[in-house]
Amino acid sequence: MWVWYILLGINILAFSLMGIDKRRARRHLWRIPEKTLFLVVLLGGGIGGTLGMFFFRHKTKHWYFRLGFPAIAILEYAALVYFLLY
Helix, strand or coil: CHHHHHHHHHHHHHHHHHHHHHHHHHCCCCCCCHHHHHHHHHHHHHHHHHHHHHHCCCCCCCHHHHHHHHHHHHHHHHHHHHHHHC
């Protein structure tokens, strides 16, 4: 059960980071590195990162975000289901 709480927290973090980075981009402030955004998504925040990307309309022009975030989310959750069932 604790796995779901961790995933929920990471997804909330990924969603929030997309909003924070968008706000910083508009204000011409220091930005969150793309490596950091991808790291959070790779750690289980695929759904939150993808939702944040489209909700805030941030990084949607970059093909590697537009395709990478959803692909990572699908692979992560497929692996999770596999390990939980077998």
